[in-house]
Amino acid sequence: MTSLAIDPFEGWNPHAKQIEVMESTARNVVMNCGRRGGKTNVGARKFFDNILADIESGKGLPYKPPKNRKKIKKPKARLEYWCVAPDYNMSEIQQEELSLVIPEDMIEDWNASGNFIWLKGYVLIRFKSADNPKKLVGRGLDGVWLDEASKMKPETWSGYLAYALADKGGWTIWTTTPEGINWFAEDIVLKGQFIDAGLEEDRYENDPEWRNFYWTSVDNPIPELQKNIKRMIETYPERYVKREIYAKFNVFHGQVYEEFDRNVHLVDIEPIDLKRRLFQVTYPDGTVREVMFKRYIGGLDHGWNDPAVLLVIGCTDEDYYIIEERYASQINVLVVDNTGNLEDCLVKRYKELHEKYPMNEIWADPSGTEYIATYRRYGLPVIPADNTIGPGIRHVSSLYKVKEDTKRPNLYISRSLRNTIKETENYRYKDNKDGGSKEEPEDKENHTQDSKRYALYNDYHRQRKARAREERKKKGRRNLY
Numbered sequence: 001m002t003s004l005a006i007d008p009f010e011g012w013n014p015h016a017k018q019i020e021v022m023e024s025t026a027r028n029v030v031m032n033c034g035r036r037g038g039k040t041n042v043g044a045r046k047f048f049d050n051i052l053a054d055i056e057s058g059k060g061l062p063y064k065p066p067k068n069r070k071k072i073k074k075p076k077a078r079l080e081y082w083c084v085a086p087d088y089n090m091s092e093i094q095q096e097e098l099s100l101v102i103p104e105d106m107i108e109d110w111n112a113s114g115n116f117i118w119l120k121g122y123v124l125i126r127f128k129s130a131d132n133p134k135k136l137v138g139r140g141l142d143g144v145w146l147d148e149a150s151k152m153k154p155e156t157w158s159g160y161l162a163y164a165l166a167d168k169g170g171w172t173i174w175t176t177t178p179e180g181i182n183w184f185a186e187d188i189v190l191k192g193q194f195i196d197a198g199l200e201e202d203r204y205e206n207d208p209e210w211r212n213f214y215w216t217s218v219d220n221p222i223p224e225l226q227k228n229i230k231r232m233i234e235t236y237p238e239r240y241v242k243r244e245i246y247a248k249f250n251v252f253h254g255q256v257y258e259e260f261d262r263n264v265h266l267v268d269i270e271p272i273d274l275k276r277r278l279f280q281v282t283y284p285d286g287t288v289r290e291v292m293f294k295r296y297i298g299g300l301d302h303g304w305n306d307p308a309v310l311l312v313i314g315c316t317d318e319d320y321y322i323i324e325e326r327y328a329s330q331i332n333v334l335v336v337d338n339t340g341n342l343e344d345c346l347v348k349r350y351k352e353l354h355e356k357y358p359m360n361e362i363w364a365d366p367s368g369t370e371y372i373a374t375y376r377r378y379g380l381p382v383i384p385a386d387n388t389i390g391p392g393i394r395h396v397s398s399l400y401k402v403k404e405d406t407k408r409p410n411l412y413i414s415r416s417l418r419n420t421i422k423e424t425e426n427y428r429y430k431d432n433k434d435g436g437s438k439e440e441p442e443d444k445e446n447h448t449q450d451s452k453r454y455a456l457y458n459d460y461h462r463q464r465k466a467r468a469r470e471e472r473k474k475k476g477r478r479n480l481y
Helices: 016-023 039-057 088-099 155-166 183-191 223-235 238-245 346-356 369-377 390-400 418-426 447-479
Strands: 028-033 079-085 107-111 116-119 123-129 143-147 171-176 210-215 266-273 278-282 288-292 295-301 308-315 320-328 359-364 382-384 411-414 429-431 437-441
Touching: 016 028, 016 039, 016 210, 028 039, 028 183, 039 079, 039 088, 039 123, 039 143, 039 171, 079 088, 079 155, 088 123, 088 143, 143 155, 155 171, 155 183, 171 183, 183 210, 223 238, 238 390, 266 320, 278 320, 295 447, 308 346, 308 447, 320 346, 320 418, 320 447, 346 359, 346 369, 359 369, 359 447, 369 382, 390 411, 390 447, 411 418, 418 447
Parallel strands: 028 171, 028 210, 079 123, 079 143, 143 171, 266 411, 295 359, 320 411, 359 382
Antiparallel strands: 107 116, 116 123, 266 278, 278 288, 295 308, 308 320, 429 437
């Protein structure tokens, strides 16, 4: 740590792992940590502490300042540092953390909208987005802090920042939670010393200029945080607990929905009264219950050579039951005879299914805009879905998970749905060429899986917004009295 008369620990109560980071003298400090482990918090302090050390050492001197910096659009700084995040929204977190660290009397100009800070002595800090790495071209840099680096594209480092730092022998601070065995794991973490985060020990290079730090969310001792972490461990799918709480790299491989178990999730569903949406459900343990669905929703994936799929899902307050599937290849979306009547086509098949199970919404692959318009023209409530893959899979996985309090999942599949069951079991993550895993599913045998994700993920967000609106209305009514 620097010996300038600024104490980075003042007003801060770091945990043991954070103290180790602050005491490190390595040129490149890499923190691979669980969510809410305090990595960004210590990253800001280490970043500023390194800047102070550069100032104290006289780096960048001699320096000839501009005669009038305010009139020069982009004056050359004595020292220049970048804070890089996956996008500008996330870079705001870096600014917030630094605002708690940098003393006001050191600040010459802090322009939040312009994404820069001038410190006294012509020291410049810029905030950059890595969403387009080609824009990270610049003059030589003295140091860079990359927050949530695992979310960035590999060329962010290899194509641009590494070269910008080489000009001045600059240093780096890395703070992230892993996102699978990607470029960050292969090209950055493996440069340093072994950490027990799921990478092979014999692949670490032990480069003395790179220092790895590893801790989990559990290592942050804040009591309220630990309550939240305990709840997350109980409710999150195991894979996400391993990655986001325990900061492991090697968890997204093999079957995507590893929580799925025929002996847990497959049920026999028989209609009792379709008008009332009343069904008899026989569970794997032999329990028989009458279930009345509050509503139906659908998930729709377009296709021709690949099958087109429509899933019908019955919804209770807490649970989802996939009760019907339509799965067909090389069937036209619309076929009409000379009198205007529908012949066999997807529109006709889906309308028949909708008459049997009146769906509130059918969430569809948004890329098929013409198909969606056709379905809507024939009275089907088809809506373009948010087709986000990662968060969608995570949500579906959480529904498959057996909860500790109820000993039950929140998602069941009718035993008769052969294609949905087969694809759920065969839906797998891609492997890298070198055998590592990627957090990206294979693009095959995924048609029912996409349909399922569209419906469940989008329904979750729609219901959450509806509950929020209702809560605001209740608050408004209470305020009248």
